[in-house]
Amino acid sequence: MTTALTLLGIGHDFNGELSLSDINLSMETGECLALIGPSGAGKSTLLTLLDGRLKGWSGTASVLKKTLDANKPPQRNTRADIGFIFQDFALVDRLTTYQNVMNGRLGRTNNWASVFGRFSTQDHMIVGSILRDTDLAELADRRVDQLSGGQRQRVAIARCLAQEPKLILADEPVSNLDPALAEKILQLLTGEARKRGIGVVFTSHQPELSQRFADRIVGLRDGRILFDQPTHEVSENTIKSLYFGAPPEPGLRVVK
């Protein structure tokens, strides 16, 4: 096992308000990690940082053995290595399912050829096989603005897989879906990641889903990590105190 990411003493403030404070975290390749916590805990901020899109943070961060720069976005290759699934899907509405999934190949393929609409046979093969894996082959020619919420979420996952990422970050990937569908989507996401041997970090408002799908759960509140434990060690009380109670460890300062 190799390390997929390491964060040391990460801090960040947003317009003077502390959004992340003293974050230390590491994760092995192939691991599935859930970030849980109340709204405003810093889950999305942390994911954005890992994706290289957050600016002005302090500390040391390395993802896939590349050190992140707090002032500069990563190179094209590194960006392609880190897959990101957005809460609101962030699909291009007027394009078809096929083209949206092909958009995941943009960081891997020849720049100018793709600008003129030419993709390699390999690109088409990868997209074709991912559409089958995600059960989207029949919707390939449909515009994504004609799809249901669950179908759009699958397109977003398929686009991320088409990237051939070495790490997947998913920001509230199932918050817009009903419970049955949410379970299916998380099954798809974590299953495909496991098949490919890549790690997943996902944020969630639903602790029970995190307990079902993650190997490890990290509880965040007010920009701090309150606990970081293997899933089977996380008790009902730990989760309750994360959302409703005082900090579980004595002496820990809650930043307001």
Add this chain to the structure above:
Amino acid sequence: MHKTITWLVVVGAIAWAALTADVEMAKFAKAGPRLWDFLSRMIPPDFTIWQDMLRGLAETLQIAILGTLFAVILSVFLGVLASETLMRPYIWRSTRALLAAIRAIPLILVAMLMVGAVGLGPLPGILAITFHATGMLSKFYAEAIDNVAAGPITALQSAGASRQQQLRYGIWPQMAPVILRDTVFRFELNLRESLVLGVVGAGGIGLYIQTYVRSFQYEKAATATLTVIILVLLSELANGYLKKRVS
């Protein structure tokens, strides 16, 4: 108090306009027979001039097509300058002020100025349409740029897409339908407006209408009017079809 003053101003303005304008009610009584005389002289329309009509129509179409083309080219450039998301406030604000000033000048006035500058024929018409349409299209293009959703662009950037790829697969698909719709709409307006440009000597079928009316050849003027009506109806049909296609 404030309301009373407003009402006084409104009533005063209406009274001033009605009492001081040279409107003789008696003229209405004579208008009916005259209008009837005018219309009856238009029937039957003289279709022997169909070749002139085709020539006039072709010139009107040329003015509308080239005027729209040049306006599109200028508007791409000015639209970018007028975009709030791409430019600094002092650039987009001054560009938008310039565009508003352009839109404020009536087309017929521009056409007269152009006729004065480059002489009679379709060229002043093309220049006038280009100038006038640029004021509107640039504003529309700037709005199309500003309304592009940022989320999908961020997603492509995160996936490793270059700036050119982001433009081609994230920005353009969002902008294209709006830009196409606005351009088609503007072309239809240009076509209607170029119909009357001939009246001031700026080419097209309007020149024929003016000539026939001034020389009392009403049956020919009727043919020209029918031609214009058919052209406008056809352009509306085409516009409707294109709008459906790009939505």
